[in-house]
Amino acid sequence: MLQHTRTKLIELKNSISTVENSISILNTKRAALIGELMKITRLYYDKKEIIKDKYAKALSQLDKSRRLDGSEFFDSALQSAVREVEFEVKSYNLWGVPIKEVRIPGSVIPETDKRNLGFLTSSTFFEKTVQDFESLVNELLDNINYEYKIKRLSAEVVKINRRINVLEQKILPGIKSDIKSIQQHLSERERAEFIKLKYFKNVLREG
Numbered sequence: 001m002l003q004h005t006r007t008k009l010i011e012l013k014n015s016i017s018t019v020e021n022s023i024s025i026l027n028t029k030r031a032a033l034i035g036e037l038m039k040i041t042r043l044y045y046d047k048k049e050i051i052k053d054k055y056a057k058a059l060s061q062l063d064k065s066r067r068l069d070g071s072e073f074f075d076s077a078l079q080s081a082v083r084e085v086e087f088e089v090k091s092y093n094l095w096g097v098p099i100k101e102v103r104i105p106g107s108v109i110p111e112t113d114k115r116n117l118g119f120l121t122s123s124t125f126f127e128k129t130v131q132d133f134e135s136l137v138n139e140l141l142d143n144i145n146y147e148y149k150i151k152r153l154s155a156e157v158v159k160i161n162r163r164i165n166v167l168e169q170k171i172l173p174g175i176k177s178d179i180k181s182i183q184q185h186l187s188e189r190e191r192a193e194f195i196k197l198k199y200f201k202n203v204l205r206e207g
Contacts, residue, residue: 002178004185012179019175023167030160032095037153044146051139058132065125077126097156101145
């Protein structure tokens with residue numbers, strides 16, 4: 001039950017300052033996240049165009065290698081080219097939002113002498129094909145990381161919007177309503193006390 005006292009009135013007025021400060025902080029964070037989202041989204045779509053272009057060139061080179069080297073040689077060389085790639089996951093916070101990023105340590109394109117390709121199991125055309133597809137890996141990883149960030153930051157913006165709406169549409173109006181109720185109650189009580197005091201003064205004067 002609401003206490004209609006001056007102490008409670010002061011407490012509620014202080015609460016308004018606290019809530020308004022919280023709204024201000026959330027608005028600042030939301031603006032920063034939206035700015036970051038816009039930047040990452042631009043990078044994401046720019047990278048998609050790069051991937052599209054590189055993928056088309058890689059497919060063209062693959063077709064060229066298959067035609068010039070022969071399907072049997074190409075398929076054999078492809079089996080020899082298969083290798084494992086190590087990944088690492090890095091975690092960090094972006095405006096308080098936990099983010100994970102997948103990376104390949106070092107270069108995804110190994111030096112020629114470290115490839116599982118020999119003189120009889122490879123060709124200039126095939127090696128160019130492998131390099132073209134390997135160069136796509138980091139580009140694809142970039143976009144996977146961008147897409148993940150977009151999802152995480154978008155979810156955080158939605159969460160902040162809900163918090164701001166609750167504070168602005170429920171908490172703040174509720175506090176202001178309680179303040180108005182207490183002020184009216186105190187005003188009525190002061191008016192009643194004034195009338196009572198005036199009455200006793202008149203009684204004393206007439207006595």
